[in-house]
Amino acid sequence: xxxxxxxxxxxxxxxxxxxxxxxxxxxxxxxxxxxxxxxxxxxxxxxxxxxxxxxxxxxxxxxxxxxxxxxxxxxxxxxxxxxxxxxxxxxxxxxxxxxxxxxxxxxxxxxxxxxxxxxxxxxxxxxxxxxxxxxxxxxxxxxxxxxxxxxxxxxxxxxxxxxxxxxxxxxxxx
Amino acid sequence: xxxxxxxxxxxxxxxxxxxxxxxxxxxxxxxxxxxxxxxxxxxxxxxxxxxxxxxxxxxxxxxxxxxxxxxxxxxxxxxxxxxxxxxxxxxxxxxxxxxxxxxxxxxxxxxxxxxxxxxxxxxxxxxxxxxxxxxxxxxxxxxxxxxxxxxxxxxxxxxxxxxxxxxxxxxxxxxxxxxxxxxxxxxxxxxxxxxxxxxxxxxxxxxxxxxxxxxxxxxxxxxxxxxxxxxxxxxxxxxxxxxxxxxxxxxxxxxxxxxxxxxxxxxxxxxxxxxxxxxxxxxxxxxxxxxxxxxxxxxxxxxxxxxxxxxxxxxxxxxxxxxxxxxxxxxxxxxxxxxxxxxxxxxxxxxxxxxxxxxxxxxxxxxxxxxxxxxxxxxxxxxxxxxxxxxxxxxxxxxxxxxxxxxxxxxxxxxxxxxxxxxxxxxxxxxxxxxxxxxxxxxxxxxxxxxxxxxxxxxxxxxxxxxxxxxxxxxxxxxxxxxxxxxxxxxxxxxxxxxxxxxxxxxxxxxxxxxxxxxxxxxxxxxxxxxxxxxxxxxxxxxxxxxxxxxxxxxxxxxxxxxxxxxxxxxxxxxxxxxxxxxxxxxxxxxxxxxxxxxxxxxxxxxxxxxxxxxxxxxxxxxxxxxxx
Amino acid sequence: xxxxxxxxxxxxxxxxxxxxxxxxxxxxxxxxxxxxxxxxxxxxxxxxxxxxxxxxxxxxxxxxxxxxxxxxxxxxxxxxxxxxxxxxxxxxxxxxxxxxxx
Numbered sequence: 001x002x003x004x005x006x007x008x009x010x011x012x013x014x015x016x017x018x019x020x021x022x023x024x025x026x027x028x029x030x031x032x033x034x035x036x037x038x039x040x041x042x043x044x045x046x047x048x049x050x051x052x053x054x055x056x057x058x059x060x061x062x063x064x065x066x067x068x069x070x071x072x073x074x075x076x077x078x079x080x081x082x083x084x085x086x087x088x089x090x091x092x093x094x095x096x097x098x099x100x101x102x103x104x105x106x107x108x109x110x111x112x113x114x115x116x117x118x119x120x121x122x123x124x125x126x127x128x129x130x131x132x133x134x135x136x137x138x139x140x141x142x143x144x145x146x147x148x149x150x151x152x153x154x155x156x157x158x159x160x161x162x163x164x165x166x167x168x169x170x171x172x173x174x
Numbered sequence: 175x176x177x178x179x180x181x182x183x184x185x186x187x188x189x190x191x192x193x194x195x196x197x198x199x200x201x202x203x204x205x206x207x208x209x210x211x212x213x214x215x216x217x218x219x220x221x222x223x224x225x226x227x228x229x230x231x232x233x234x235x236x237x238x239x240x241x242x243x244x245x246x247x248x249x250x251x252x253x254x255x256x257x258x259x260x261x262x263x264x265x266x267x268x269x270x271x272x273x274x275x276x277x278x279x280x281x282x283x284x285x286x287x288x289x290x291x292x293x294x295x296x297x298x299x300x301x302x303x304x305x306x307x308x309x310x311x312x313x314x315x316x317x318x319x320x321x322x323x324x325x326x327x328x329x330x331x332x333x334x335x336x337x338x339x340x341x342x343x344x345x346x347x348x349x350x351x352x353x354x355x356x357x358x359x360x361x362x363x364x365x366x367x368x369x370x371x372x373x374x375x376x377x378x379x380x381x382x383x384x385x386x387x388x389x390x391x392x393x394x395x396x397x398x399x400x401x402x403x404x405x406x407x408x409x410x411x412x413x414x415x416x417x418x419x420x421x422x423x424x425x426x427x428x429x430x431x432x433x434x435x436x437x438x439x440x441x442x443x444x445x446x447x448x449x450x451x452x453x454x455x456x457x458x459x460x461x462x463x464x465x466x467x468x469x470x471x472x473x474x475x476x477x478x479x480x481x482x483x484x485x486x487x488x489x490x491x492x493x494x495x496x497x498x499x500x501x502x503x504x505x506x507x508x509x510x511x512x513x514x515x516x517x518x519x520x521x522x523x524x525x526x527x528x529x530x531x532x533x534x535x536x537x538x539x540x541x542x543x544x545x546x547x548x549x550x551x552x553x554x555x556x557x558x559x560x561x562x563x564x565x566x567x568x569x570x571x572x573x574x575x576x577x578x579x580x581x582x583x584x585x586x587x588x589x590x591x592x593x594x595x596x597x598x599x600x601x602x603x604x605x606x607x608x609x610x611x612x613x614x615x616x617x618x619x620x621x622x623x624x625x626x627x628x629x630x631x632x633x634x635x636x637x638x639x640x641x642x643x644x645x646x647x648x649x650x651x652x653x654x655x656x657x658x659x660x661x662x663x664x665x666x667x668x669x670x671x672x673x674x675x676x677x678x679x680x681x682x683x684x685x686x687x688x689x690x691x692x693x694x695x696x697x698x699x700x701x702x703x704x705x706x707x708x709x710x711x712x713x714x715x716x717x718x719x720x721x722x723x724x725x726x727x728x729x730x731x732x733x734x735x736x737x738x739x740x741x742x743x744x745x746x747x748x749x750x751x752x753x754x755x756x757x758x759x760x761x762x763x764x765x766x767x768x769x770x771x772x773x774x775x776x777x778x779x780x781x782x783x784x785x786x787x788x789x790x791x792x793x794x795x796x797x798x799x800x801x802x803x
Numbered sequence: 804x805x806x807x808x809x810x811x812x813x814x815x816x817x818x819x820x821x822x823x824x825x826x827x828x829x830x831x832x833x834x835x836x837x838x839x840x841x842x843x844x845x846x847x848x849x850x851x852x853x854x855x856x857x858x859x860x861x862x863x864x865x866x867x868x869x870x871x872x873x874x875x876x877x878x879x880x881x882x883x884x885x886x887x888x889x890x891x892x893x894x895x896x897x898x899x900x901x902x903x904x905x
Contacts, residue, residue: 022826
């Protein structure tokens with residue numbers, strides 16, 4: 001009972017947050033919806049025994065990334081509300097078509113398998129605790145190369161961001 | 175000995191090629207030397223081979239050139255027997271005489287060398303035809319002869335009428351050739367070979383189903399080549415060509431190819447009653463139509479053209495009655511006196527500075543006595559006056575027809591009428607040109623040059639004496655053809671008193687024809703006795719226009735073909751084929767335009783496409799899970 | 804007692820992904836489209852964690868790290884681009900970017 005409860009509530013919040021993201025008019029509301037989603041997702045991670053990841057998610061995603069988003073929203077300052085009428089020709093048709101196919105596939109899969117996905121491998125009996133030392137022991141030994149690469153990636157991204165937003169005109173005048 | 179056959183056949187071809195090569199380098203004299211000597215050489219070799227045959231009782235000589243197709247076996251082969259031997263001498267001999275004449279007639283013509291090239295090609299093709307050993311080689315010669323005829327008829331190609339006449343000749347020939355070709359195919363299908371001996375021995379030993387169809391197809395081919403009804407209208411138009419060419423082609427050799435071919439296939443022909451009936455009826459019809467049309471012609475050569483058609487009709491009558499020897503006999507005699515008449519006409523045309531209307535001539539015998547005398551001999555010969563050649567051959571035809579009895583009496587009577595008409599129009603021809611005193615100016619006319627006179631004299635002598643090769647007293651020609659026609663049922667002359675009476679009747683017809691011509695045109699007997707001939711003008715009109723048969727043919731065939739081909743060009747070619755090609759290209763253009771509209775440059779549409787196809791892929795994998803393995 | 808099994812989590816991830824995808828198709832604002840991308844990335848993260856629990860290995864959670872880092876880097880660069888575009892045109896709508904039209 002408790003498990004279902006512990007699953008259903010965060011799941012519902014995730015979905016709710018996602019819906020807010022795509023349907024809200026004010027961009028700030030969108031960001032708030034996203035924060036809701038991310039936080040609820042962290043809760044779900046905890047129920048899945050991935051505690052460290054949940055913490056990292058809260059820190060990085062809900063903390064840093066969303067803050068960045070909010071900064072940009074404030075800076076750009078969306079004054080004009082978005083037009084609800086679709087401008088691109090044929091887009092409505094295509095979108096609704098894709099939607100239908102999407103819903104069709106998902107419902108088909110869910111119903112035909114009777115809400116029991118035909119997974120090839122059966123789940124293991126024991127459960128793993130996502131503790132930092134367990135993660136670290138694998139991350140820094142087996143997965144050291146991808147780790148270094150994404151560090152380089154981060155540096156490159158940061159440099160790129162500065163270069164893109166660099167305003168030579170205002171700098172020169174000073 | 176066999177290899178000499180090669181030389182005789184291919185020597186004219188080599189001469190033609192040689193003349194073509196050196197044509198720009200040499201003058202007329204050297205060219206004459208070359209071509210006449212080559213013709214003489216051919217004739218000498220031909221005579222030598224004929225003598226050899228004579229000594230060997232005309233046993234056939236065969237020569238295989240090469241094997242063309244191994245299965246079914248089709249060779250390129252030649253046969254020299256009595257029939258082909260006679261034709262060989264005829265062709266080569268006339269080639270010498272007519273070429274001598276041509277050197278004078280065609281001199282100063284700007285296309286002098288081209289004429290002799292075509293001439294030699296023609297001689298080559300005719301030799302190929304007559305010395306063939308199987309139907310296929312004969313067909314080669316057949317086609318080549320048609321081609322050479324076309325080339326020579328439209329020789330002065332800048333004249334539109336000449337070009338059109340050449341076209342007409344070739345096309346009408348082609349219609350006949352279609353029949354020949356179908357006959358060829360049927361022969362191969364029925365007998366499995368083209369070789370004469372094999373085919374004929376098969377015909378003689380087995381039953382004769384399906385033979386009539388083959389025979390009729392070949393008959394159609396003969397009609398085209400030998401200008402029988404309805405494929406005869408090309409011959410009068412063919413007079414556009416140079417006169418000596420007409421002498422060779424349309425008097426002596428090409429048009430007789432049909433007759434030759436039918437005699438060649440006589441072992442097959444004898445078993446087809448319907449074939450023989452068609453031949454004799456068409457021959458008679460042709461003879462009568464042509465003779466009627468010749469009565470009122472104005473052109474000196476057109477009279478002779480119609481006369482040729484008419485005489486060919488006689489030869490066909492002979493074949494239809496089963497008198498194959500008589501047909502060949504008439505072929506030979508006709509070759510001589512018709513060539514004589516044509517060359518004489520050529521001399522007259524040359525001296526009258528290319529005036530061809532006989533009403534503008536008159537009393538030429540005072541100015542051109544030798545020509546007049548030779549033409550006179552030719553006229554008497556064709557009218558059947560003994561002892562000249564034409565009498566013997568024509569009388570043999572008439573008598574053989576008579577001897578068949580029954581319905582053939584009717585054929586005999588009508589043939590006699592045609593013979594009478596022949597004498598009449600030829601008499602008119604000679605009288606109007608040479609005898610009648612008109613007021614026309616002939617002061618500048620003089621006798622033809624020696625190179626023209628000598629051939630005339632040679633041919634004149636032959637026209638007098640050649641008839642003696644096959645009289646009722648000495649069956650020379652029959653002996654020559656005996657080996658070739660040994661399995662054929664030949665109709666023979668009647669015996670005794672019947673023969674003499676028939677001879678007298680045909681002589682009478684000839685004489686009366688000439689006399690009537692004299693009376694009408696010289697003495698002008700009708701106006702003397704004030705006799706009015708009813709429908710005189712209408713008859714004259716009908717005669718000049720060949721009973722309007724040409725017009726009829728033009729309306730039926732030419733106009734409909736033209737409109738049909740125009741429709742084809744516009745609709746099928748223009749709309750359908752061009753339309754398809756254009757539509758394919760515009761299809762590509764339009765579809766690429768439409769497809770390029772999907773490149774909107776918008777992120778969102780790309781997202782949609784991406785999602786759509788991804789979903790389709792997922793759906794695919796769900797539906798066919800075995801594809802994931 | 805109905806057990807909360809792996810299937811449920813996977814379903815949730817699928818639904819989250821679809822919602823993110825639909826959002827991408829519908830919205831015109833560049834920033835909101837970015838947020839939808841974030842949604843999709845998060846659904847992938849959820850799938851990874853679920854798989855980690857299902858198979859009993861730790862690799863799933865490690866992959867989550869990588870995805871997280873890459874997502875963050877991508878957000879940084881993307882937002883910088885959006886900012887510089889916004890300086891040129893005063894609206895944030897992506898429909899105005901049509902220069903690569905065919």
